[in-house]
Structures are given as C-alpha cells and as structure tokens.
Amino acid sequence: MAPPAPQGRRLRIGIGGMSIESSTFCPHRTTYDDFRITRGAELLDRYTWTAADGDLAERVAWVPLVHAVSLPGGPVERDTYDRIKDELTDRLRRAHQDGPLDGLVYDIHGAMSVVGMEDAEGDLTDAVREAIGPDALISAAMDPHGNVSRRFADRLDLLTAHRLAPHEDAWETRERAARKLVERLVSGKGRPHVAWVQIPVLLPGEKTSTRLEPAKSLYGRLAAVEALDGVVDAAVWVGYAWADEPRCRAAVVVTADDPVLAVEQARSLAREYWEVRRDFVFVGPTGTADACIAEAVASPARPFLISDSGDNPTAGGAGDLAYVLGRLLAHEELASGRVTALHPGITDPAAVAECFTAGLGATVRLSVGGAVSAGTGEHAAPYALTGEVVALRRDDEVGGDLAAVRSGGVTVVLVSRRKPFHTRADFGELDPRGYDLVVVKIGYLEPELYEMAADWRLALTPGGVDQDLLRLGHHRIERPLYPFDDAEFDTPDLTPRLLTR
Known part of the structure; x- marks a missing residue:
C-alpha cells in the first residue's frame, strides 16, 4: 500500500505515454516521424483537468513527461520504440530530482506492436515501473481495442478504458483515470485489489460497437458496477483483432477495495461476454x-x-x-x-x-x-x-x-x-x-x-x-479462440486472478 498523501505539499503526478494501434498484417512500418511528440506545456494543454484554475490545481502539481501518439498503422520500428521509451523513462528518473513522483497518468492505447517484440505495452510498462519506483501509483487510460496481458496489468495500480465505440468518451476516460488516481493518493488507500481475467474471444471493433446490442448493454453495466460500494472502476476490453500475438483477446478488469467484490464483478462481466459472443454483429449492413x-x-x-x-x-x-x-x-x-x-x-x-x-x-x-x-x-x-x-x-x-x-x-x-x-x-x-x-x-x-x-x-x-479475420492468417494467437475455433469448445475458466505486486 502506498504511503498516505504528503502533508504540506501538493501531489506530484506525471503524465506521459505512447499510443498507437498496429496491425501486424499491414506492410507499413511506423517510424519516429509518424508520431506527434508533445512535452512541457504543450503536453499539459491536451488535458483540461491540468488547468491552473481547475479544481485539482490546489492538490496536484502536474509533471509533463513525454507523450507520443501516431495514426494507427503497421508495427513500430524497434529504434523508434526504443527512442520514445528511453525518453519517457529518462524523464521519469529526472523528475525524481525535484522530489519523488506520487503517481503517473499513463496515457496509452494498448494495441502497439513493435518489430521483433511480442508484448510491447508489457515491455514499456516494465520499464516505466522500474523508472518510477515501486511506491508510486500508475493509472492507465486505454482504448477498449487494446490488449491487457497479465504482464502488463501486473505493473499497474489502476486501469480503465473507454466505454463507448465510437470513442466519444475518450477524453472522459483520461480524466477518469486521473481523478481516480488523485482520489487514491489523497485518501492514502493506495493500490486497490485488481481482478483480471482474459476471455478467449477476439472480435473486430466493427462487431462490438456500443450503438448495438450486446455491447450496448455490456458496456452499459460498467457505470453501475463502478457505483457499487467498494468498487473503484470496471472496464472491458475487446482486444485488437489485427495483431497476431498471444495477448490478443478480450479482457475484464475490476478494481476494488473489496477483493471478493472485485472477483465477483469481474467474473460476472466475463461470463456475460462469453455467453453473448455469438450475438455480436457488424454495426451496419x-x-x-x-x-x-x-x-x-x-x-x-x-x-x-x-x-x-x-x-x-x-x-x-x-x-x-x-x-x-x-x-x-x-x-x-x-x-x-x-x-x-x-x-x-x-x-x-x-x-x-x-x-x-x-x-x-x-x-x-x-x-x-x-x-x-x-x-x-x-x-x-x-x-x-x-x-x-x-x-x-x-x-x-x-x-x-x-x-x-x-x-x-x-x-x-x-x-x-x-x-x-x-x-x-x-x-x-x-x-x-x-x-x-x-x-x-x-x-x-x-x-x-x-x-x-x-x-x-x-x-x-x-x-x-x-474484417474477415479467418482469411488473414493468424498463427501465433493462443487457441482455442472464438471465432477462429467456431465449433463449440469447453466453457473456459473465467475465474479472475487477483493481481499483486
């Protein structure tokens, strides 16, 4: 558990990340010039809740690190990835020279592929955790078309995702991640219990739009789960269908102060996702x-x-x-x-x-x-x-x-x-x-x-x-996985794991 909020000073919370979704079936390669890199005041200007006259200003000193975002495309070249990762982690270490960071708002997508790597966000988050240290809390704001491997989730304290597709709530998600982080730090409660479970389903976003059922009701439940006494946040990820990696599949994460409730709600959401997997349809004719x-x-x-x-x-x-x-x-x-x-x-x-x-x-x-x-x-x-x-x-x-x-x-x-x-x-x-x-x-x-x-x-x-995933030629995803294995297979073990670090 993190120490209580510091007395007599504002919280120091960093903001940074790297955001792209990458199709491993696309011949394009993403280079450094494809990324929009922001630092300093320009980075803070992306987020309305960092404003000096905002309601968080008295409690938080926001520390801009570096943020890199690119239009989706093919896998990121390794030297590009290393360059951005090194800058982010270097800035995290340098931030400690002015006093320790209490937390990090980690603004990422979740579906980045890097040439020669298998779990890019897992690698990046390992490096970020090492740079920021074990005591700071990391709160990730993600896209539901990202992937949530255990390696990745193990290193985080809070993680959430958009609840609408199209993502009209993208900026709301980032603000939710920031405010939840501040609440945890101010209260001194530290890391909530994290219940994580993957679901052996991988669907394109065009079949999981919240304009239609069953995604409309499934995602519509999340606010009610979050409102339960003892729950901090609830999120569902569709996964990214156009990368051929073992981590690519749906996932549910519920964070809560009550571990039993976290597991119970994560299991319920995961089971519903599994049970309605055949009901997802394309968003239009x-x-x-x-x-x-x-x-x-x-x-x-x-x-x-x-x-x-x-x-x-x-x-x-x-x-x-x-x-x-x-x-x-x-x-x-x-x-x-x-x-x-x-x-x-x-x-x-x-x-x-x-x-x-x-x-x-x-x-x-x-x-x-x-x-x-x-x-x-x-x-x-x-x-x-x-x-x-x-x-x-x-x-x-x-x-x-x-x-x-x-x-x-x-x-x-x-x-x-x-x-x-x-x-x-x-x-x-x-x-x-x-x-x-x-x-x-x-x-x-x-x-x-x-x-x-x-x-x-x-x-x-x-x-x-x-959109016809079966004709793309996936061969590194973990099987069985719906719809690649369309015949009925045994109901998977959807017992959430409580993650600790």
Whole structure:
C-alpha cells in the first residue's frame, strides 16, 4: 500500500505515454516521424483537468513527461520504440530530482506492436515501473481495442478504458483515470485489489460497437458496477483483432477495495461476454465491394456512404489500396458519370507529385495505389487511372499535399501522407454531400459521417485490417479462440486472478 498523501505539499503526478494501434498484417512500418511528440506545456494543454484554475490545481502539481501518439498503422520500428521509451523513462528518473513522483497518468492505447517484440505495452510498462519506483501509483487510460496481458496489468495500480465505440468518451476516460488516481493518493488507500481475467474471444471493433446490442448493454453495466460500494472502476476490453500475438483477446478488469467484490464483478462481466459472443454483429449492413457499390448506385438515398473497411488507416491499415477505386470505375453508371462518387484518402505521394507537376485542369495518367502494399496480393495492385486534376492543396496538417482527380463520375483524393477522412472539415473544399456515393477508408462511421449518411454499407474489403479475420492468417494467437475455433469448445475458466505486486 502506498504511503498516505504528503502533508504540506501538493501531489506530484506525471503524465506521459505512447499510443498507437498496429496491425501486424499491414506492410507499413511506423517510424519516429509518424508520431506527434508533445512535452512541457504543450503536453499539459491536451488535458483540461491540468488547468491552473481547475479544481485539482490546489492538490496536484502536474509533471509533463513525454507523450507520443501516431495514426494507427503497421508495427513500430524497434529504434523508434526504443527512442520514445528511453525518453519517457529518462524523464521519469529526472523528475525524481525535484522530489519523488506520487503517481503517473499513463496515457496509452494498448494495441502497439513493435518489430521483433511480442508484448510491447508489457515491455514499456516494465520499464516505466522500474523508472518510477515501486511506491508510486500508475493509472492507465486505454482504448477498449487494446490488449491487457497479465504482464502488463501486473505493473499497474489502476486501469480503465473507454466505454463507448465510437470513442466519444475518450477524453472522459483520461480524466477518469486521473481523478481516480488523485482520489487514491489523497485518501492514502493506495493500490486497490485488481481482478483480471482474459476471455478467449477476439472480435473486430466493427462487431462490438456500443450503438448495438450486446455491447450496448455490456458496456452499459460498467457505470453501475463502478457505483457499487467498494468498487473503484470496471472496464472491458475487446482486444485488437489485427495483431497476431498471444495477448490478443478480450479482457475484464475490476478494481476494488473489496477483493471478493472485485472477483465477483469481474467474473460476472466475463461470463456475460462469453455467453453473448455469438450475438455480436457488424454495426451496419455488409457486403463485398461490388455488392455495396451496386446497392448504393440503385438506392435513392444520397449521399450513400461505403466503408472501405479492410484498408482503414485508423484501425492500422496502410491506407494505400486502390482496390475500391477500381471497383467503382468498373461500374458503368459511375464510369460514365451518370452517378457520382467521392473517394478520398488513397496514400500515394508519387501520384500526388505528378498531379502538382501537371497542374490544375490537366489530364493525368497515373499508377495509383500500392505505395507500400504492392506485392502483398492482387488487391494491392496499382490502378491505372486517367483523369482530370480538379483540386490541389499544399501542406494539409495531416495528409501533406493533396490532389483530387476526376475520372468519369468518380473523384478520388490522393494524399502524400496517410490521412483519415472522419469529419466534414477533413474533405476541405470538396463537399461530400454533393456526391451520390462517398467511399471512406473507415470501419464503423464516426459521428459526423454517421449523421451525414442517408444510408451506408460496410464493405468487407481486403487489406491489413480485413474484417474477415479467418482469411488473414493468424498463427501465433493462443487457441482455442472464438471465432477462429467456431465449433463449440469447453466453457473456459473465467475465474479472475487477483493481481499483486
């Protein structure tokens, strides 16, 4: 148990972490330049509850360390990981020179893969614990699509995750992690009992959205469990489906001052998850790319959105596949221009450069797509595109240089750096509401897109985050595991373990 809160001084609590989800099936590799690194005041500005005029200001002196966050992608290069880990742990050690840290708000994702490693967050957390020492409390704020290995959870004192998917409560989760930490330190209660259990189920996020049952009710229980006398927090993790590692599976953690209650509630949540595993369904109507395009063309609903889910860069896809572009222009109504479509976000810096050289209004003949994925399958083959350059934009904060090319009724937006298109602002001068169809590289629709869509389909397309998990080729996950082992297998032991350190 941690010592009581210090008398006569404010608590010193560090903030830092490293956040990315990484598909091991994606040929992209994440480098240092892919991360946004924040330190000092810029880091503190990310969190409203660190404000000098906030209600925690009198009790807490926040110590900014370093935070690194990247758009999801392929595994992190080892030298990049080591560089960020070393800075985080060095800053933790240096922070002790001004007095010991009482705690750490550990802002991570939970689904980071690193080239040559098996449990990156486990390794990172080992190093963080060693640097901060055994007495400080660590409170982790996570994404439910992360993984919770025992090695990882053993080193933490508090851990929680978002309760909504899409993650509209992401910042609320970080604040909850911080406030729970402060409460423990002020009270002097120290580390609560941590009841941890993994569940042999691994599903994509598009099947576990809290917009639908059973996830809606399962996640909806968490606030009520947290409210029980003696419970500190309750969290459920779906796990990350596109990494081929033993730790990838669902998990439940309940933290409580009452160990019996912690185990009881964790077991109940885990059993419910197991019992409803076959009830999880995709968050929207699905089909092949061709089937979704045909339905969209025939529908009167406008705009009709289609998710190119297998190449979703915000789940870890490369974002460079022109597969759906080819399927759009294979449809006569779209190729002729009788029906219009907007397809943003294919990453191809060479094609973008050609468009800028040619200039606005020029006709270009491009080889589009496969910038990093070429050679990984037929779906990754470049597409021969002939069209007119209809828009150019320099120095987008995320996508770098952007070029829009129109061929028939299809306008494709090419980007020089991987960029998601989740909000109206992401589209810039091209208004998606002015097209019949809009294809986005995404899974479930983010809130603005969901509100915009008159109708939509989730296209089960190939790529590094293919929703059809069985065709990806996992071979290092622990078996049996649903849905890879679809036949009935013995009910697993879902007895939570009480973790101590």
